[in-house]
Amino acid sequence: xxxxxxxxxxxxxxxxxxxxxxxxxxxxxxxxxxxxxxxxxxxxxxxxxxxxxxxxxxxxxxxxxxxxxxxxxxxxxxxxxxxxxxxxxxxxxxxxxxxxxxxxxxxxxxxxxxxxxxxxxxxxxxxxxxxxxxxxxxxxxxxxxxxxxxxxxxxxxxxxxxxxxxxxxxxxxxxxxxxxxxxxxxxxxxxxxxxxxxxxxxxxxxxxxxxxxxxxxxxxx
Amino acid sequence: xxxxxxxxxxxxxxxxxxxxxxxxxxxxxxxxxxxxxxxxxxxxxxxxxxxxxxxxxxxxxxxxxxxxxxxxxxxxxxxxxxxxxxxxxxxxxxxxxxxxxxxxxxxxxxxxxxxxxxxxxxxxxxxxxxxxxxxxxxxxxxxxxxxxxxxxxxxxxxxxxxxxxxxxxxxxxxxxxxxxxxxxxxxxxxxxxxxxxxxxxxxxxxxxxxxxxxxxxxxxxxxxxxxxxxxxxxxxxxxxxxxxxxxxxxxxxxxxxxxxxxxxxxxxxxxxxxxxxxxxxxxxxxxxxxxxxxxxxxxxxxxxxxxxxxxxxxxxxxxxxxxxxxxxxxxxxxxxxxxxxxxxxxxxxxxxxxxxxxxxxxxxxxxxxxxxxxxxxxxxxxxxxxxxxxxxxxxxxxxxxxxxxxxxxxxxxx
Amino acid sequence: xxxxxxxxxxxxxxxxxxxxxxxxxxxxxxxxxxxxxxxxxxxxxxxxxxxxxxxxxxxxxxxxxxxxxxxxxxxxxxxxxxxxxxxxxxxxxxxxxxxxxxxxxxxxxxxxxxxxxxxxxxxxxxxxxxxxxxxxxxxxxxxxxxxxxxxxxxxxxxxxxxxxxxxxx
Numbered sequence: 039x040x041x042x043x044x045x046x047x048x049x050x051x052x053x054x055x056x057x058x059x060x061x062x063x064x065x066x067x068x069x070x071x072x073x074x075x076x077x078x079x080x081x082x083x084x085x086x087x088x089x090x091x092x093x094x095x096x097x098x099x100x101x102x103x104x105x106x107x108x109x110x111x112x113x114x115x116x117x118x119x120x121x122x123x124x125x126x127x128x129x130x131x132x133x134x135x136x137x138x139x140x141x142x143x144x145x146x147x148x149x150x151x152x153x154x155x156x157x158x159x160x161x162x163x164x165x166x167x168x169x170x171x172x173x174x175x176x177x178x179x180x181x182x183x184x185x186x187x188x189x190x191x192x193x194x195x196x197x198x199x200x201x202x203x204x205x206x207x208x209x210x211x212x213x214x215x216x217x218x219x220x221x222x223x224x225x226x227x228x229x230x231x232x233x234x235x236x237x238x239x240x241x242x243x244x245x246x247x248x249x250x251x252x253x254x255x256x257x258x259x
Numbered sequence: 260x261x262x263x264x265x266x267x268x269x270x271x272x273x274x275x276x277x278x279x280x281x282x283x284x285x286x287x288x289x290x291x292x293x294x295x296x297x298x299x300x301x302x303x304x305x306x307x308x309x310x311x312x313x314x315x316x317x318x319x320x321x322x323x324x325x326x327x328x329x330x331x332x333x334x335x336x337x338x339x340x341x342x343x344x345x346x347x348x349x350x351x352x353x354x355x356x357x358x359x360x361x362x363x364x365x366x367x368x369x370x371x372x373x374x375x376x377x378x379x380x381x382x383x384x385x386x387x388x389x390x391x392x393x394x395x396x397x398x399x400x401x402x403x404x405x406x407x408x409x410x411x412x413x414x415x416x417x418x419x420x421x422x423x424x425x426x427x428x429x430x431x432x433x434x435x436x437x438x439x440x441x442x443x444x445x446x447x448x449x450x451x452x453x454x455x456x457x458x459x460x461x462x463x464x465x466x467x468x469x470x471x472x473x474x475x476x477x478x479x480x481x482x483x484x485x486x487x488x489x490x491x492x493x494x495x496x497x498x499x500x501x502x503x504x505x506x507x508x509x510x511x512x513x514x515x516x517x518x519x520x521x522x523x524x525x526x527x528x529x530x531x532x533x534x535x536x537x538x539x540x541x542x543x544x545x546x547x548x549x550x551x552x553x554x555x556x557x558x559x560x561x562x563x564x565x566x567x568x569x570x571x572x573x574x575x576x577x578x579x580x581x582x583x584x585x586x587x588x589x590x591x592x593x594x595x596x597x598x599x600x601x602x603x604x605x606x607x608x609x610x611x612x613x614x615x616x617x618x619x620x621x622x623x624x625x626x627x628x629x630x631x632x633x634x635x636x637x638x639x640x641x642x643x644x645x646x647x648x649x650x651x652x653x654x655x656x657x658x659x660x661x662x663x664x665x666x667x668x669x670x671x672x673x
Numbered sequence: 674x675x676x677x678x679x680x681x682x683x684x685x686x687x688x689x690x691x692x693x694x695x696x697x698x699x700x701x702x703x704x705x706x707x708x709x710x711x712x713x714x715x716x717x718x719x720x721x722x723x724x725x726x727x728x729x730x731x732x733x734x735x736x737x738x739x740x741x742x743x744x745x746x747x748x749x750x751x752x753x754x755x756x757x758x759x760x761x762x763x764x765x766x767x768x769x770x771x772x773x774x775x776x777x778x779x780x781x782x783x784x785x786x787x788x789x790x791x792x793x794x795x796x797x798x799x800x801x802x803x804x805x806x807x808x809x810x811x812x813x814x815x816x817x818x819x820x821x822x823x824x825x826x827x828x829x830x831x832x833x834x835x836x837x838x839x840x841x842x
Contacts, residue, residue: 497781
């Protein structure tokens with residue numbers, strides 16, 4: 039009695055031949071690249087890296103206003119984001135990959151935040167927490183600027199301030215975004231792909247959007 | 260054989276801490292160090308330009324304004340009762356105090372009597388807020404001193420306070436519970452029991468904090484004798500609150516100018532002796548017990564009666580009246596669409612908050628929107644005392660002094 | 674709070690020291706206010722400090738638009754022993770917004786005068802470090818004046834992000 043089995047795919051024979059060529063070292067150039075991309079190894083690697091990234095955020099210790107208090111609460115014992123592996127808050131932007139804008143962003147602070155963001159290493163994500171930095175909320179006035187104007191924000195968490203659970207939910211959404219989907223074109227739109235810090239002496243020193251301290255400059259920003 | 264600490268102390272004593280900088284002219288080695296505006300120990304986006312000589316701070320210039328929100332301007336654009344949620348976001352750790360100062364000022368302009376039950380409910384919430392604010396201070400400043408476990412303990416208790424706020428008003432922070440003329444709603448069923456459980460527990464928790472910190476060698480070394488400023492300098496700099504009380508001046512507006520029936524309660528004002536960082540810690544820590552005592556008395560003696568004034572020109576009519584009374588419907592419509600008009604005048608209403616004197620200045624021009632709202636925020640004024648505190652001390656003591664100063668940047672920048 | 678008679682007596686004392694130092698007195702809802710001549714505000718505050726009002730609780734600005742002179746600087750003084758408050762008001766016009774700094778008498782005024790300068794544009798002569806404090810230093814305008822627009826901008830949503838700003842800006 040013959041075994042019932044799935045019919046062979048049509049190109050099975052050609053793939054078999056391709057594999058034989060590869061092992062023999064006869065595949066070169068684009069053919070080799072395509073062959074490798076189709077194989078299990080690279081796709082699984084991407085997903086594994088995304089899984090690891092989404093489960094081990096290193097958020098920046100960065101508080102702006104009211105929401106910062108609720109942001110502290112997600113570390114404390116009740117919500118305890120250590121359950122998800124995100125509790126390693128880092129004080130230096132160079133060691134962190136997630137910035138949580140917790141509070142209102144004033145026109146004086148915006149260049150500073152952009153500079154901190156530029157100092158973070160890729161891949162990096164930004165969460166806008168609360169109404170003020172998402173849409174300026176009740177304070178739609180001369181002093182504030184919405185975070186979307188100068189940063190590519192991945193997740194907006196609504197609330198004034200959001201509960202700690204809401205922020206934890208926002209970070210969970212960011213995790214599923216990282217693990218499931220590629221970035222939805224935000225970085226390209228805000229020219230934030232591969233951003234780096236502008237150092238004095240290089241270009242754009244006089245740019246008004248970035249506040250660079252000159253040597254010996256003790257005046258305020 | 261000299262022990263390790265003795266050796267360390269001998270080397271420490273060899274460093275000159277005199278106020279005269281070593282060397283003159285070009286030999287003097289001063290360095291400018293920028294701290295902030297993003298720095299974990301500045302408790303917000305405060306920027307400090309420090310001039311240091313070695314490890315000794317010779318000068319300090321605080322630069323503020325990084326969370327300036329224009330709240331005072333926004334308040335001029337809103338009706339009086341819509342200002343309350345905006346003004347609560349100034350000093351975001353002590354929102355009840357902001358609301359109390361503003362509501363008190365508007366009540367003074369209107370000449371509205373606040374019913375006793377509302378006054379007692381206000382006292383309960385103000386003192387709970389004082390405890391919550393001090394818990395944030397204790398948790399985060401212990402973190403600055405290197406003690407992370409205090410942080411977990413303090414935020415455990417703070418969650419309980421926030422649960423109580425959520426129970427009475429529906430929000431954890433920025434509750435908008437205080438209303439011109441009283442409070443928004445009566446406390447719900449079960450609130451008193453839950454509050455009583457918290458009150459039974461809180462003194463023992465404060466004892467735990469004291470057990471962990473008060474005799475802790477590291478805490479004593481870091482706090483005792485650092486950041487000392489005498490009473491006269493503090494008064495000249497306009498400093499109020501626990502900082503002033505730590506220097507030995509028992510100035511407390513709850514005793515001196517009682518508002519919201521604070522004169523009905525018995526409590527003590529903790530006072531320090533020398534005015535160093537350790538005294539500041541002890542004074543605030545002692546206020547946990549005193550606040551708990553006040554809440555207990557207010558809860559036990561909570562009078563019956565209305566929770567908001569019966570003046571329909573100011574307060575919304577109760578829901579059930581809307582179905583039966585035409586007049587109530589008109590009042591409701593007028594209040595919700597336009598708000599109430601306040602007779603012209605100016606008033607300055609000071610109250611005692613967890614950081615000092617919160618004074619709200621309101622000027623009315625007779626319309627339904629305030630012509631000027633200004634909050635005298637204690638953090639803003641107290642920050643000027645940072646320079647005399649840290650001058651000619653170690654830069655490590657700067658961190659401790661800043662933690663014990665307890666500035667809230669939202670209040671400073673408004 | 675001093676009562677109305679005591680306020681008048683204080684004003685009289687000051688007028689004796691300098692005839693045009695006090696322009697007016699206001700007593701309203703238990704709040705006593707001396708309306709001082711802006712040129713002699715230092716004298717008035719110095720005199721009051723000598724009388725025991727040794728604590729400057731608050732210093733803030735007010736814009737009295739459309740009244741003239743438009744800008745007002747208010748000093749809330751406190752006597753800690755008698756628990757007594759008095760406020761001093763000095764009004765200056767916008768085109769000559771200049772007043773003496775009281776930093777020498779009350780060091781606490783330093784930050785608060787900077788805030789009034791920042792928000793209302795009142796120049797304090799004699800202030801050690803008169804710079805903007807809350808707004809960025811290159812900011813133009815004084816936001817708390819009544820003729821300054823409150824500002825703001827339309828909120829960005831997904832449906833209008835393309836027309837508001839984005840790639841083409």
